[in-house]
Amino acid sequence: MTTLAPARERAVRTAGPAAWAGTAGLVRHGLRRDRVRITVWALAVGGLIAYVGAAIPAAYPDQAALQTRAAIMTDPSGAFMTGPGYGLDDYTLGVMVANEMLGMVAVAVAVMSILAVVRHTRAEEEAGRADLVRAGAVGRSAPLAAALAVLVVANAAVGLVLLGALLVVGLVPADSLALVAGAATVGLVFGALAAVTAQLSAHARTASGAAGALLGLAYVLRGLGDAAERGGSVLSWTSPIGWAQQTRAFVDLRWWPLLPGVGLCALLVAAAFALAARRDVGAGLVPTRRGRVDARRALLSPTGLTWRTERATVAWWAVGLGVFAVLTGSLAQGVVESLEAQPALADVLGGGAAGDVLSSTLAAFLAFFAMAVAVFAVVATQRLTREEDAGRTGVVLAAAVSRPAWLGASFTVTVVGCAVLLLAAGLGLGLGAAASVGDAGLTPSLTLASLAYLPLVLCFGAAAALAHGLRTGAWWVWTLLVASILVGLYGPLLGLPDAVQDAAPFALVPRVPAEALTARAVVVPTVVAVVLVAAAGVALRRRDLTA
């Protein structure tokens, strides 16, 4: 009998108002920390939709043009990548946004939500800051409650900007609101899911990784469901993203498909609070595995160390790009058919010659993937700055490792990573296309062709290395890269002058494998990359280490 007393007392303490003490202060603190992040996410998502709203009418001037786009979405692979395909018979801007963009927007909002919740819960515990906070007059449930409040504010902010963008491009308010509510519901569900995974694992990376994997699964489930049947099948209804798409916004609006998301969110939040109340601060419910007690030889060099810390990132990028490339490749036949119906569109994709629409289309796709790999090159090279700021570079340089050797090791890993990603993208594109049009020869030619972009992609990584050497911040590298991608992607669409389009880096490489590779496309970027890396080495040797 006496043993019951403490248990009851603990239950009361957990549930009582004291458990929530300090929540308001933590919410203010969290919003202060995240104000820039939330603003950037809101502007990025809203800006994307506003851009699409402006670009689509320009690219597809009449209904016939829009219907060719709809035709691609009737294809199972088109449906897999986008949505259930409501309203394909009368494709309008609103229908297009709901069918093709909502899934993408929902994923973006979900990623933001997962990162926000983990950042304010498990990452704080792992960094040891949570101890400091909880040692104040802060209740057991307050940190999680505050993180969820930040989650709600972030989703509301993104939702408002998104709604504004939809209304500005002239879409119907009620359906626009349903679309926004759908995306926000997905964000809340995955934010709540991250709140649960943050209780299970002692590490922030594992927690966000697990929630992210389930997000990927949700997208694939609805994709399989949508591909199986126009309007979605049972599988579509197993996914929170599917629920958002089932509101049939801009076609035949219904609100009730959002209810399961609200319910699931409530369940996950309850589960997260229950788990949080039952564990120690800093502890996970899933134990951490023990590792090796000594190092393999492969680790014992700057290159080995960098590869070890980056290989998981490379692997995830390779899987992601590879899967996306297979799906894109499988669209090949559908794209070719619609392009043959709309010669004007073929110009946009850079393929003039009617006989070789397929080849030039796939070459254009390959260029898009090269742009994604260029983003990886910059992100990967920025690791140097992150390592320095974390104080780990000083530990390495205090051993017998020179600064150029350290930079060289990092860049070597970036070269290998970029090559792996280009091959994964080329192979995926080739496999998808080969299956779609029944030409096995596409796979080796696209795989090999992907490497033509390696020198160009590495130029951006080398520029990021120089930014690290000079410690200027990478903003100018990103500006350069984003401008290059925008001109490369939308130059034809926006009708930019030929001089500008030809000067853009991604125009330097011929549209392989449709066009022959030139020596200039290999030599010029290689020289530029080598010069930039050498300059980065010199700059790094001349400056102080910051941390």
Next chain:
Amino acid sequence: MSSEHAPSSTSTSGTPAVEVRALTKSFGAVRALDGLDLTVAPGEVHGFLGPNGSGKSTTIRVLLGLLRADAGRVRLLGGDPWSDAVTLHRRLAYVPGDVNLWPQLTGGEVIDLLTSLRGRVDRARRAELLERFDLDPGKRTRTYSKGNRQKVALVAALAGDVELLVLDEPTSGLDPLMELVFQQCVREAVARGTTVLLSSHVLAEVEKLCDRVTIIRAGRTVQSGTLHELRHLTRSNVRVTTTQPPGAIRGIEGVHDVASHAGQLTFTVDDAALSQVMTVLAAAGIGNLVVTPPTLEELFVHSYGTAAAARPDAADAAGGAR
């Protein structure tokens, strides 16, 4: 102001392991090092003392070639720490005060990595050190406490045969037992001929380990010398009972803080006045006498007290521009 106190450095054979003269280093408008001097003789354990923010870590980062000196002469093991960094680093090991490690690697992997990047590894000593520091090498470093991360860096530094150990507050996360192990390991390294530069504000540790100390403040050297020499710069504490009241004590120049309590007399005395004090006490008939040398704490406080008093410019700066 420090020159009048600075004792002549002990004569040693060979080039100093560390030689720093009039080192300055600024970060923007902040002058972190302002004419710092530091000499570490081969084979000695040199204590590097100073309050937080006085420039200890900045000096060490200059010595490691991570920062570039603005002005002054810096020599490390006979070489230039900036331009000869890699060759010099094969001969030294470094333990930072705040150890940041790769979260996905285990402690054992980090130890192997750091020792092999430096060059020389002694597997037997590695195993022995893991045992003595009671460190589990199979855990990932993100699960380690601050003390355990520090142990990883210490084992990596001590496992190789190096000429110089650069230790920047290496025991700030260790418990007292582990501090003892650390002190033992440092003594063993010194017995093998290793030179040690030990930055610290744990004075007891410095007293136990160091032959010579350099005390810095606001980027300048305040005192440098052996502990024995430095103790002469301040007063000894005297506690005495005498058969007759030694009335003349108060009149001796160099005697301070005289107080009597329950027949016991306590005061502090400059070394120069000691023999005169003893004459007076002997005449009064000594019942019991205890003379204790100044503790390092007193030395520390004394150094900063005189340094602050001798620097009216510092007071001006603190008072703001006029």
